[in-house]
Amino acid sequence: MKKFLSLVALVTVIAVAGVAVAAECPLLIKQLNDAKVSDPKKAAEVKKLTAEAEKLHKDGKHADSVKKADEAAKVAGLELKHKK
DSSP, X not given: OHHHHHHHHHHHHHHXXXXXXXXXXXXXXXXXXXXXXXXXXXXXXXXXXXXXXHHHHHTTOHHHHHHHHHHHHHHHTOOOOOOO
């Protein structure tokens, strides 16, 4: 019984963490879409990476989406405001 309750608790924590990351993706993508990047080459790369982050989010790959958003922010020279 103790093992079962531990398993239920672990699954609950993982589920809650997944929902938290899922809610973060749209906020990061919005920050990237709102960003002004003056260099046209960098702007195109940021737009491409942001679209990839959005697709990953829609596919349910939220951790990968956050990583891709961070990659886009690095190209843009931005620091995204992540949820805590």
